[in-house]
Amino acid sequence: MSVSLLEQLIEALRVLPGVGQKSAQRMAYHLLERERSGGKRLGQALAEAMEGIGHCGQCRDFTEGEICATCASGSRDRQLLCAVESPADRLAIEQATGYRGVYFVLQGRLSPLDGIGPHELGLDQLGQRLAQGEVSELIIATNPTVEGEATAHYLAQLARQHGVRPSRLAHGVPLGGELEYVDRGTLSHAFGSRLDM
Amino acid sequence: MSVSLLEQLIEALRVLPGVGQKSAQRMAYHLLERERSGGKRLGQALAEAMEGIGHCGQCRDFTEGEICATCASGSRDRQLLCAVESPADRLAIEQATGYRGVYFVLQGRLSPLDGIGPHELGLDQLGQRLAQGEVSELIIATNPTVEGEATAHYLAQLARQHGVRPSRLAHGVPLGGELEYVDRGTLSHAFGSRLDM
Incomplete structure (x- = not known):
């Protein structure tokens, strides 16, 4: 049947x-x-x-044209480049923050065991971009997982090679969270990186 | 944009x-x-x-042909007719029970305030079917809600008018349920309709 x-x-x-x-x-x-x-x-x-829908030629985000709307926009600051793992992360940052720079979407994270290396993440393309000298700061916004941290480390090295200042998102206690329920790793990190006030 | x-x-x-x-x-x-x-x-x-996908000419269930596979099947007992509110209910009964009769899918329940009367549920069609004399029992499997009960009542009257025996699903304590957590209405009903053993 x-x-x-x-x-x-x-x-x-x-x-x-x-x-x-x-x-x-x-x-x-x-x-x-x-x-x-x-x-x-x-x-x-x-x-x-x-x-x-394909990928933007500049930032690898999803787009139906050659270049996505953010990369094509004349009002974004091209000295700031924010590297994220996925388009969903890019969208979250775009919606939550007032960031006016541009993005680079890795479409994954370094994971040698799964055959995902620098080439699969378009890091050669990112290297060329950093080499052009327009970017002054690379904001690394990979996820705080083991693979995300390894990727962040690699990206920071790449930035330094090209004389670009790498930075990363702050880790710590989430806003509105109760210390009692924050996981140990986060609490320990936040305690160690305490700031003067 | x-x-x-x-x-x-x-x-x-x-x-x-x-x-x-x-x-x-x-x-x-x-x-x-x-x-x-x-x-x-x-x-x-x-x-x-x-x-x-349209509706079956005989039982009003979803089908892509004139008549659905169940109605077209030669191996179903046409003396048993089971009235259900939705195709999902029909599927649930078909998957859970060994029922070998045929169905009539109301595609809703009586709800005068929403403009859903006997005509919208195809009850004229059901009446004609009952009048033909082939059906001996109308199994009423509407949901145990206020509107479902009202619909069941209406269907039972319709069946009696055509000399067809109406029956309905048994209500009571669900299998595997704990009495402590059964709602009051169900428990009261099950207590009142207790059976000899």
């Missing part, structure tokens, strides 16, 4: 992160019962996005 | 139930970074399903 369109749809929905069989069923029924036009729009948007 | 494909995709994903801005972002980035082919398949499946 051939697989019905409904079964195909449920199976296809499972490609979404965090969506299992039950959620996929619920989504399929919801769309069929109440959101046919929204479902069609989503199908169209998916087809266009998967086909049309 | 025009809306980018990425923003369009994130907006379109929010049509899915339980998906807000943040989940939609995460889904869009996940598909773009790791699942482009899955995303394309999903787009295709959505387009085909939204266009191609």
Whole structure:
């Protein structure tokens, strides 16, 4: 017996992160019962996005053109370059901070065991950019994980080689957090890096 | 400035139930970074399903043909007819029980305030079916909510009018439940409807 369109749809929905069989069923029924036009729009948007979205030639972020809107903008400060692991990290920084510089999206982190080295992260491209002399500070905003820290270390070296000042995000107790519930590593780090006031 | 494909995709994903801005972002980035082919398949499946899936002429369940596979099957017992509120309920019964009869999917429940009356639930169609004399028992499996109970009551009357025996799912303490945590209404009902053993 051939697989019905409904079964195909449920199976296809499972490609979404965090969506299992039950959620996929619920989504399929919801769309069929109440959101046919929204479902069609989503199908169209998916087809266009998967086909049309590539990487920015300058910062490797997702974009449908040659260069993304941030890199193409005339109002960003090109002396500041912020390296992030993923487009989602870039978006988080863009939304939370008033940062007016530009970005470089690694699309991953150094992970030799998975075959992800400097080349896969576009670090040769980043090196060329730093060599041009326009960038004065490289803000390293990789995640505070083991691999993220290794990547940060590598990036800092690369920056120094080209005479660019490397900097990194401050670590410490999160705002609004209670000391009692902050993990040991963070608390120990925050205690060691205490500031005069 | 025009809306980018990425923003369009994130907006379109929010049509899915339980998906807000943040989940939609995460889904869009996940598909773009790791699942482009899955995303394309999903787009295709959505387009085909939204266009191609209609309602079965006999039971009102979703199907891409004139008649759904269950109604078309020669091995189901047409004397048993089970009325459910939604295709998801139908699927739950089909997967959990060994029921070999056929279904009637109301696609809703009686709710006069929302303009949902007998006509919207296809009860004229159900009445004609009961009048044909093939059905001997109408199993009423609406949800145990106020509106579901009202619908069940209406369906039972309809069945009696056509000389069909109405029955409903048993209510009581769920299997594996602890009495301490069963809600009062259910416990009271189960106590009142206790059975000899």
